[in-house]
Amino acid sequence: MANGDKFPCGLFSKGEIDTRITKLRSLMEEKGIAACLFTSIHNVNYFSGFVYCGFGRPYGLLITPDKHVTISALIDAGQPWRRSPYDNIIYTDWKRDNFYRAIAKELGDARGPLGIERDHVTLEVAHKLRNDLPHGNALVDVGAHAMRMRMKKSEEEIAVTKNCCATADVGAWACKEALHEGVPEYEVSLAGLSAMTRNIAKVYPDSDIMDSLVWFQSGINTDGAHNPLTTRRVNKGDILSMSCIPLHQGYYASVERTMFLAHCSDAHLKVWEANVAVHRRGIDLIRPGVTCAEVALELNHLYAEFGLLKYRMFGYGHSFGIMSHYYGREAELELREHIHTVLEPGMVVSMEPMITIPEGQPGAGGYREHDVLVINQDGSVDDITGFPFGPEHNIVQK
Numbered sequence: 001m002a003n004g005d006k007f008p009c010g011l012f013s014k015g016e017i018d019t020r021i022t023k024l025r026s027l028m029e030e031k032g033i034a035a036c037l038f039t040s041i042h043n044v045n046y047f048s049g050f051v052y053c054g055f056g057r058p059y060g061l062l063i064t065p066d067k068h069v070t071i072s073a074l075i076d077a078g079q080p081w082r083r084s085p086y087d088n089i090i091y092t093d094w095k096r097d098n099f100y101r102a103i104a105k106e107l108g109d110a111r112g113p114l115g116i117e118r119d120h121v122t123l124e125v126a127h128k129l130r131n132d133l134p135h136g137n138a139l140v141d142v143g144a145h146a147m148r149m150r151m152k153k154s155e156e157e158i159a160v161t162k163n164c165c166a167t168a169d170v171g172a173w174a175c176k177e178a179l180h181e182g183v184p185e186y187e188v189s190l191a192g193l194s195a196m197t198r199n200i201a202k203v204y205p206d207s208d209i210m211d212s213l214v215w216f217q218s219g220i221n222t223d224g225a226h227n228p229l230t231t232r233r234v235n236k237g238d239i240l241s242m243s244c245i246p247l248h249q250g251y252y253a254s255v256e257r258t259m260f261l262a263h264c265s266d267a268h269l270k271v272w273e274a275n276v277a278v279h280r281r282g283i284d285l286i287r288p289g290v291t292c293a294e295v296a297l298e299l300n301h302l303y304a305e306f307g308l309l310k311y312r313m314f315g316y317g318h319s320f321g322i323m324s325h326y327y328g329r330e331a332e333l334e335l336r337e338h339i340h341t342v343l344e345p346g347m348v349v350s351m352e353p354m355i356t357i358p359e360g361q362p363g364a365g366g367y368r369e370h371d372v373l374v375i376n377q378d379g380s381v382d383d384i385t386g387f388p389f390g391p392e393h394n395i396v397q398k
Contacts, residue, residue, distance in 0.1 A: 001090055003078025009049040009085065010207035010249045016156045017085050020047055020149065025065060027145055034112030035064040036142050037103060037129075040120040042328035043146050044070065045250040046321075050083040051210065052076075058099045058125070062106050069106050071099065083208070100132040107133065117143035144332075150321050151333050152346040157251075158374055161320055161348055163203050164246055164253030165372050165384045171196040171214055171244035172255050172387040179261060180398045181236050185221070186229045188242075189214040196246045207249045211324055215243040222366035223356045225256075225313060226325065236262035239365035245325065252323040255387045256352060256370030259394040267362035269391060274306040275355055276390045279369040282316055282335075282351040286373045286381050292339040299353060300337070308355050313366070317350040320372060345377045 009017060024047065028036060038044050038061040045051045050070050052059040059080075060071040069087040072080035081088035089106060091098035107114075114129065114137040121129075121139075129139060153161070174195035178188045192214035200209060218234045221227050222241040234240065240259040245252065258272055278299055285295045299316055303309040319333035332341050333349060343349070352370035357363045371385040388394070 001074075001078045001088075002081055004082055006085075007082045007206060010083075010204060011160050011251065012049060012156050014085055016154060017047070017049055019154070021063065021068060023149060024063060024146070027142070028063075028065065028115065031115075031140070032112060033115045033140060033142065034110045034137065035062060035067075035107060036115035037062050038117060038146070039125070040117050040143075040327065041250070041324075042150075042322040043117060043120075043143075046146070046150055048084050048086075049249070050080055051208065051250045052080065057093075060099070060103065062103060064107070064110055067106060071102050071106070073099075097128065097132060100128050103129075104133050107137070111137070113138045113140040115140055115142035117141070117146070119143050147330050147332060151319055151330050151341075152344065153321065153348050153374075154346075157321060158346075158348065160248060160251050161253060161372065161374070162384050164248050164251055165255070166386070167196050167199045167203070167246040167248070168244045168253050168255040169386045170199045171246065172242060172257065175214065175216060175242050175244065176259070176394075176396060179234065179240070179259070179396050181261065182233050184231050184233050185216050185218055186231065188216040188234075189229050192216070192242075192244050196244060200246060200248055204248060210249070211247040213245050213325065215241070215245070217241040217366070219365070220359055223359075224366065225354055225368060234261055237265065239264075239268060239367075241366055241368055243368075243370070247324055250322045250324065250328075252320060252328070253372055254350070254370055255372075255385050256368050257387065257389055257394055258367045258369060259396055260391075261396050261398065264391060264395050265363070268365065271308070271355070271357060271363040272367055272391055274303075274308055275353055275367040276369060277306075278302050278353045279351060279371070279389065282353060283371060283373065283383060286343065286349060286351060286375065288343055288345055288375055288379050290343050292333065292335045292341050292343070293337050295335045296337045296339075303353075303355070311355040311357055313354040313356055313368075317352050320348040320350065343375060345375050345379065347375045349373055349375075 171192035178191035316335035319330035
Protein backbone atom coordinates (compact mmCIF):
# COMPACT_ATOMS: atom_id res chain seq x y z
CA MET A 1 0.00 0.00 0.00
CA ALA A 2 2.13 2.85 -1.33
CA ASN A 3 -0.13 5.51 0.16
CA GLY A 4 1.26 9.02 -0.24
CA ASP A 5 4.95 9.86 -0.53
CA LYS A 6 7.81 8.30 1.40
CA PHE A 7 8.92 10.36 4.40
CA PRO A 8 12.53 11.17 5.12
CA CYS A 9 13.97 8.84 7.75
CA GLY A 10 13.41 11.53 10.36
CA LEU A 11 16.71 11.17 12.18
CA PHE A 12 19.24 9.81 9.70
CA SER A 13 20.31 10.16 6.12
CA LYS A 14 19.48 7.35 3.73
CA GLY A 15 23.23 6.83 3.41
CA GLU A 16 23.42 6.03 7.13
CA ILE A 17 20.76 3.31 6.82
CA ASP A 18 22.37 1.95 3.65
CA THR A 19 25.74 1.66 5.42
CA ARG A 20 24.15 -0.52 8.11
CA ILE A 21 22.50 -2.72 5.48
CA THR A 22 25.78 -3.09 3.58
CA LYS A 23 27.60 -4.22 6.73
CA LEU A 24 24.86 -6.75 7.42
CA ARG A 25 25.00 -8.14 3.89
CA SER A 26 28.77 -8.54 4.20
CA LEU A 27 28.17 -10.60 7.33
CA MET A 28 25.53 -12.67 5.53
CA GLU A 29 27.94 -13.42 2.70
CA GLU A 30 30.71 -14.33 5.14
CA LYS A 31 28.44 -16.69 7.12
CA GLY A 32 26.57 -18.12 4.13
CA ILE A 33 23.21 -16.76 5.32
CA ALA A 34 20.53 -16.57 2.61
CA ALA A 35 18.34 -13.98 4.36
CA CYS A 36 17.81 -12.27 7.71
CA LEU A 37 14.42 -11.90 9.33
CA PHE A 38 14.40 -9.29 12.10
CA THR A 39 11.36 -9.26 14.35
CA SER A 40 12.39 -7.00 17.26
CA ILE A 41 11.48 -3.33 17.35
CA HIS A 42 15.11 -2.31 17.81
CA ASN A 43 16.57 -4.22 14.86
CA VAL A 44 13.69 -3.43 12.50
CA ASN A 45 14.28 0.22 13.40
CA TYR A 46 18.07 0.01 13.17
CA PHE A 47 18.07 -1.42 9.65
CA SER A 48 15.11 0.55 8.29
CA GLY A 49 14.18 3.59 10.42
CA PHE A 50 10.65 2.18 10.94
CA VAL A 51 9.40 1.79 14.52
CA TYR A 52 6.48 -0.62 14.62
CA CYS A 53 3.61 -0.90 17.08
CA GLY A 54 2.80 -4.61 17.25
CA PHE A 55 -0.32 -4.57 19.45
CA GLY A 56 -0.46 -8.37 19.34
CA ARG A 57 0.52 -8.70 15.68
CA PRO A 58 3.94 -9.81 14.38
CA TYR A 59 6.08 -7.42 12.36
CA GLY A 60 9.34 -8.03 10.57
CA LEU A 61 12.09 -6.89 8.25
CA LEU A 62 13.44 -9.33 5.66
CA ILE A 63 16.86 -8.61 4.17
CA THR A 64 18.35 -10.72 1.38
CA PRO A 65 21.33 -9.92 -0.87
CA ASP A 66 18.97 -7.98 -3.15
CA LYS A 67 15.82 -7.26 -1.09
CA HIS A 68 14.91 -5.07 1.85
CA VAL A 69 11.24 -5.50 2.82
CA THR A 70 9.40 -4.48 5.97
CA ILE A 71 6.42 -6.74 6.75
CA SER A 72 3.52 -5.01 8.46
CA ALA A 73 -0.13 -5.57 9.38
CA LEU A 74 -2.94 -4.00 7.38
CA ILE A 75 -4.12 -2.08 10.44
CA ASP A 76 -1.24 0.41 9.87
CA ALA A 77 -2.14 0.99 6.21
CA GLY A 78 0.50 2.98 4.33
CA GLN A 79 2.52 4.36 7.28
CA PRO A 80 5.07 1.49 7.38
CA TRP A 81 5.69 1.93 3.63
CA ARG A 82 6.18 5.68 4.08
CA ARG A 83 8.71 5.07 6.87
CA SER A 84 10.55 2.20 5.13
CA PRO A 85 13.46 3.19 2.88
CA TYR A 86 12.74 0.43 0.37
CA ASP A 87 9.89 -2.07 0.02
CA ASN A 88 7.01 -2.97 2.31
CA ILE A 89 4.47 -5.78 2.15
CA ILE A 90 1.23 -5.86 4.12
CA TYR A 91 -0.49 -8.96 5.45
CA THR A 92 -4.14 -9.13 6.53
CA ASP A 93 -5.76 -10.71 9.58
CA TRP A 94 -8.25 -12.55 7.37
CA LYS A 95 -6.41 -15.86 7.45
CA ARG A 96 -4.27 -17.28 10.25
CA ASP A 97 -0.48 -17.05 9.79
CA ASN A 98 -0.55 -14.67 6.84
CA PHE A 99 2.61 -13.11 8.33
CA TYR A 100 4.50 -16.31 7.53
CA ARG A 101 2.98 -16.48 4.04
CA ALA A 102 4.31 -12.97 3.44
CA ILE A 103 7.79 -14.10 4.52
CA ALA A 104 7.63 -17.12 2.23
CA LYS A 105 6.47 -14.96 -0.68
CA GLU A 106 9.36 -12.54 -0.25
CA LEU A 107 11.92 -15.32 0.27
CA GLY A 108 10.89 -16.87 -3.03
CA ASP A 109 13.50 -19.41 -4.12
CA ALA A 110 16.14 -18.22 -1.66
CA ARG A 111 17.77 -21.31 -0.15
CA GLY A 112 20.07 -21.52 2.81
CA PRO A 113 20.04 -20.52 6.47
CA LEU A 114 17.60 -17.86 7.65
CA GLY A 115 19.07 -15.48 10.22
CA ILE A 116 16.79 -14.74 13.18
CA GLU A 117 17.11 -13.12 16.61
CA ARG A 118 17.08 -16.01 19.05
CA ASP A 119 16.75 -13.63 21.98
CA HIS A 120 13.48 -12.34 20.53
CA VAL A 121 11.85 -15.17 18.58
CA THR A 122 9.47 -17.27 20.70
CA LEU A 123 9.28 -21.05 20.53
CA GLU A 124 5.98 -20.73 18.67
CA VAL A 125 7.40 -18.38 16.04
CA ALA A 126 10.49 -20.57 15.59
CA HIS A 127 8.25 -23.61 15.10
CA LYS A 128 6.21 -21.85 12.44
CA LEU A 129 9.30 -20.61 10.64
CA ARG A 130 10.73 -24.13 10.55
CA ASN A 131 7.52 -25.74 9.35
CA ASP A 132 5.71 -23.14 7.27
CA LEU A 133 8.48 -21.89 4.98
CA PRO A 134 8.49 -23.83 1.74
CA HIS A 135 12.16 -24.76 1.67
CA GLY A 136 12.63 -25.58 5.33
CA ASN A 137 15.34 -22.98 5.75
CA ALA A 138 17.54 -23.73 8.78
CA LEU A 139 17.42 -21.04 11.48
CA VAL A 140 20.65 -19.42 12.67
CA ASP A 141 21.14 -16.62 15.16
CA VAL A 142 22.16 -13.14 13.92
CA GLY A 143 20.90 -11.26 16.96
CA ALA A 144 24.30 -11.19 18.68
CA HIS A 145 26.02 -9.98 15.51
CA ALA A 146 23.44 -7.21 15.07
CA MET A 147 23.89 -6.19 18.71
CA ARG A 148 27.65 -5.80 18.22
CA MET A 149 27.00 -3.63 15.17
CA ARG A 150 24.71 -1.39 17.22
CA MET A 151 27.28 -1.06 20.03
CA LYS A 152 29.62 1.08 17.90
CA LYS A 153 27.93 4.35 16.95
CA SER A 154 28.35 6.31 13.74
CA GLU A 155 28.82 10.08 13.72
CA GLU A 156 25.15 10.51 12.87
CA GLU A 157 24.09 8.28 15.77
CA ILE A 158 26.26 10.21 18.21
CA ALA A 159 24.78 13.49 16.95
CA VAL A 160 21.27 12.13 17.53
CA THR A 161 22.23 10.94 21.03
CA LYS A 162 23.57 14.40 21.88
CA ASN A 163 20.26 15.91 20.79
CA CYS A 164 18.41 13.30 22.86
CA CYS A 165 20.42 14.28 25.94
CA ALA A 166 19.74 17.95 25.32
CA THR A 167 16.02 17.12 25.17
CA ALA A 168 16.31 15.19 28.45
CA ASP A 169 17.90 18.27 30.03
CA VAL A 170 14.94 20.39 28.83
CA GLY A 171 12.59 17.95 30.55
CA ALA A 172 14.62 17.97 33.76
CA TRP A 173 14.55 21.76 34.04
CA ALA A 174 10.77 21.71 33.46
CA CYS A 175 10.34 19.12 36.24
CA LYS A 176 12.40 21.20 38.62
CA GLU A 177 10.33 24.27 37.81
CA ALA A 178 7.07 22.36 38.39
CA LEU A 179 8.17 21.03 41.78
CA HIS A 180 6.53 22.44 44.91
CA GLU A 181 4.96 21.23 48.12
CA GLY A 182 1.73 19.31 47.55
CA VAL A 183 2.21 18.71 43.82
CA PRO A 184 1.35 15.13 42.73
CA GLU A 185 4.10 13.05 41.16
CA TYR A 186 2.20 12.79 37.88
CA GLU A 187 1.90 16.58 37.51
CA VAL A 188 5.69 16.99 37.69
CA SER A 189 6.00 14.22 35.12
CA LEU A 190 3.52 15.89 32.77
CA ALA A 191 5.50 19.15 32.87
CA GLY A 192 8.71 17.39 31.90
CA LEU A 193 7.06 15.27 29.22
CA SER A 194 5.38 18.26 27.55
CA ALA A 195 8.64 20.19 27.45
CA MET A 196 10.52 17.24 25.92
CA THR A 197 7.84 16.55 23.31
CA ARG A 198 7.87 20.15 22.12
CA ASN A 199 11.66 20.11 21.92
CA ILE A 200 11.69 16.90 19.85
CA ALA A 201 9.17 18.45 17.43
CA LYS A 202 11.39 21.52 17.11
CA VAL A 203 14.67 19.65 16.58
CA TYR A 204 13.28 16.85 14.38
CA PRO A 205 10.15 18.19 12.64
CA ASP A 206 10.05 15.21 10.24
CA SER A 207 10.22 12.50 12.92
CA ASP A 208 7.45 10.55 14.60
CA ILE A 209 6.51 11.58 18.15
CA MET A 210 6.33 8.49 20.36
CA ASP A 211 7.15 6.78 23.62
CA SER A 212 8.95 9.47 25.64
CA LEU A 213 8.24 9.44 29.37
CA VAL A 214 9.15 10.97 32.71
CA TRP A 215 9.29 8.94 35.91
CA PHE A 216 9.05 11.18 38.95
CA GLN A 217 8.99 9.43 42.30
CA SER A 218 8.87 10.69 45.87
CA GLY A 219 9.40 9.23 49.32
CA ILE A 220 9.12 5.43 49.45
CA ASN A 221 8.30 5.38 45.73
CA THR A 222 11.97 6.13 45.00
CA ASP A 223 13.06 2.64 46.08
CA GLY A 224 12.90 1.20 42.53
CA ALA A 225 14.38 2.73 39.42
CA HIS A 226 11.32 2.09 37.25
CA ASN A 227 8.48 2.47 39.72
CA PRO A 228 5.34 3.91 38.09
CA LEU A 229 3.92 7.36 38.67
CA THR A 230 1.43 7.70 41.48
CA THR A 231 -0.90 10.36 42.84
CA ARG A 232 1.31 10.77 45.94
CA ARG A 233 1.85 14.45 46.77
CA VAL A 234 5.34 15.77 47.44
CA ASN A 235 6.15 16.96 50.97
CA LYS A 236 8.99 19.11 52.21
CA GLY A 237 12.01 16.99 53.12
CA ASP A 238 11.01 14.22 50.73
CA ILE A 239 13.66 12.35 48.80
CA LEU A 240 12.80 12.63 45.09
CA SER A 241 13.90 10.72 42.02
CA MET A 242 13.55 12.15 38.51
CA SER A 243 14.08 10.29 35.22
CA CYS A 244 13.51 12.20 31.97
CA ILE A 245 13.58 9.81 29.03
CA PRO A 246 13.00 11.25 25.56
CA LEU A 247 12.75 8.87 22.63
CA HIS A 248 13.63 10.34 19.26
CA GLN A 249 11.98 7.82 16.89
CA GLY A 250 13.25 4.89 18.95
CA TYR A 251 16.57 6.45 20.06
CA TYR A 252 16.85 6.67 23.83
CA ALA A 253 18.55 9.02 26.24
CA SER A 254 17.99 9.80 29.89
CA VAL A 255 18.91 12.14 32.70
CA GLU A 256 18.22 10.86 36.20
CA ARG A 257 18.72 12.80 39.40
CA THR A 258 18.21 12.56 43.14
CA MET A 259 16.51 15.67 44.54
CA PHE A 260 15.00 16.90 47.80
CA LEU A 261 12.33 19.49 48.39
CA ALA A 262 13.22 22.33 50.78
CA HIS A 263 15.70 20.44 52.98
CA CYS A 264 17.70 17.23 53.27
CA SER A 265 18.32 15.49 56.60
CA ASP A 266 21.90 14.80 57.73
CA ALA A 267 21.37 11.04 57.31
CA HIS A 268 20.08 11.49 53.76
CA LEU A 269 22.86 13.92 52.92
CA LYS A 270 25.54 11.45 54.01
CA VAL A 271 24.16 8.71 51.75
CA TRP A 272 23.55 11.10 48.85
CA GLU A 273 27.09 12.48 48.96
CA ALA A 274 28.50 8.94 48.98
CA ASN A 275 26.45 8.00 45.91
CA VAL A 276 27.57 11.18 44.15
CA ALA A 277 31.19 10.24 44.91
CA VAL A 278 30.64 6.83 43.28
CA HIS A 279 29.01 8.57 40.31
CA ARG A 280 31.96 10.94 39.85
CA ARG A 281 34.45 8.10 40.10
CA GLY A 282 32.47 6.09 37.59
CA ILE A 283 32.55 8.96 35.10
CA ASP A 284 36.33 9.12 35.50
CA LEU A 285 36.67 5.38 34.83
CA ILE A 286 34.96 5.46 31.41
CA ARG A 287 37.98 5.34 29.09
CA PRO A 288 39.07 3.28 26.04
CA GLY A 289 40.78 0.03 26.98
CA VAL A 290 38.90 -0.45 30.26
CA THR A 291 36.52 -3.41 30.50
CA CYS A 292 32.96 -3.16 31.74
CA ALA A 293 33.84 -5.59 34.54
CA GLU A 294 36.77 -3.46 35.72
CA VAL A 295 34.50 -0.43 36.07
CA ALA A 296 31.95 -2.41 38.07
CA LEU A 297 34.49 -4.01 40.38
CA GLU A 298 36.23 -0.74 41.24
CA LEU A 299 32.92 0.96 42.02
CA ASN A 300 31.95 -2.02 44.18
CA HIS A 301 35.09 -1.40 46.25
CA LEU A 302 34.15 2.27 46.66
CA TYR A 303 30.62 1.41 47.76
CA ALA A 304 32.10 -1.10 50.22
CA GLU A 305 34.32 1.61 51.73
CA PHE A 306 31.18 3.67 52.37
CA GLY A 307 29.43 0.62 53.85
CA LEU A 308 26.76 0.80 51.14
CA LEU A 309 27.56 -2.08 48.79
CA LYS A 310 24.72 -4.24 50.09
CA TYR A 311 22.27 -1.52 49.05
CA ARG A 312 23.36 -1.44 45.39
CA MET A 313 20.46 -2.00 43.00
CA PHE A 314 21.76 -2.88 39.49
CA GLY A 315 24.68 -2.56 37.08
CA TYR A 316 26.47 0.76 36.79
CA GLY A 317 25.43 1.67 33.25
CA HIS A 318 24.62 0.51 29.75
CA SER A 319 24.91 1.28 26.06
CA PHE A 320 22.67 3.68 24.18
CA GLY A 321 21.03 3.80 20.77
CA ILE A 322 17.74 2.17 19.76
CA MET A 323 16.27 1.33 23.11
CA SER A 324 13.30 2.13 25.27
CA HIS A 325 11.75 1.18 28.57
CA TYR A 326 10.09 -1.80 26.87
CA TYR A 327 12.39 -2.88 24.05
CA GLY A 328 16.04 -3.06 23.09
CA ARG A 329 19.22 -3.74 25.02
CA GLU A 330 22.86 -4.22 24.09
CA ALA A 331 23.72 -6.84 26.69
CA GLU A 332 27.44 -7.01 25.90
CA LEU A 333 27.89 -3.36 26.80
CA GLU A 334 26.54 -3.35 30.34
CA LEU A 335 28.77 -2.14 33.18
CA ARG A 336 28.51 -5.35 35.23
CA GLU A 337 30.99 -7.67 36.89
CA HIS A 338 30.50 -10.48 34.37
CA ILE A 339 30.74 -8.37 31.17
CA HIS A 340 34.29 -8.26 29.81
CA THR A 341 33.70 -6.07 26.75
CA VAL A 342 36.50 -3.56 26.27
CA LEU A 343 35.36 0.05 25.96
CA GLU A 344 36.27 1.51 22.54
CA PRO A 345 35.90 4.78 20.63
CA GLY A 346 32.42 5.09 19.17
CA MET A 347 30.71 3.56 22.19
CA VAL A 348 28.15 5.52 24.20
CA VAL A 349 27.46 4.43 27.78
CA SER A 350 25.78 5.72 30.89
CA MET A 351 27.11 6.02 34.40
CA GLU A 352 24.18 5.49 36.79
CA PRO A 353 24.91 4.12 40.25
CA MET A 354 21.86 3.49 42.42
CA ILE A 355 21.41 2.43 46.02
CA THR A 356 18.24 2.00 48.07
CA ILE A 357 18.15 2.33 51.86
CA PRO A 358 15.09 0.44 53.20
CA GLU A 359 12.21 2.27 54.86
CA GLY A 360 12.72 2.77 58.59
CA GLN A 361 16.49 3.19 58.36
CA PRO A 362 18.29 6.56 58.52
CA GLY A 363 18.49 8.07 55.03
CA ALA A 364 15.76 5.80 53.65
CA GLY A 365 15.01 6.04 49.94
CA GLY A 366 16.49 5.44 46.49
CA TYR A 367 19.44 7.48 45.23
CA ARG A 368 20.32 7.58 41.54
CA GLU A 369 22.37 9.82 39.26
CA HIS A 370 22.70 9.24 35.52
CA ASP A 371 24.96 10.82 32.89
CA VAL A 372 25.59 9.79 29.27
CA LEU A 373 29.19 9.54 28.05
CA VAL A 374 30.57 9.42 24.49
CA ILE A 375 33.98 7.82 23.86
CA ASN A 376 35.47 9.84 20.99
CA GLN A 377 37.71 8.54 18.24
CA ASP A 378 40.74 10.31 19.77
CA GLY A 379 40.17 8.53 23.09
CA SER A 380 38.71 11.51 24.91
CA VAL A 381 35.36 11.17 26.67
CA ASP A 382 32.52 13.71 26.64
CA ASP A 383 29.81 13.85 29.29
CA ILE A 384 26.86 14.99 27.16
CA THR A 385 24.39 15.38 30.04
CA GLY A 386 24.03 19.01 31.06
CA PHE A 387 21.61 19.01 34.02
CA PRO A 388 23.68 19.27 37.23
CA PHE A 389 23.75 16.67 39.99
CA GLY A 390 24.43 16.65 43.72
CA PRO A 391 23.24 18.42 46.89
CA GLU A 392 24.60 21.82 45.89
CA HIS A 393 22.21 21.89 42.91
CA ASN A 394 19.20 19.72 43.69
CA ILE A 395 17.86 20.67 47.10
CA VAL A 396 14.95 22.61 45.61
CA GLN A 397 13.87 25.62 47.62
CA LYS A 398 10.17 26.35 46.99
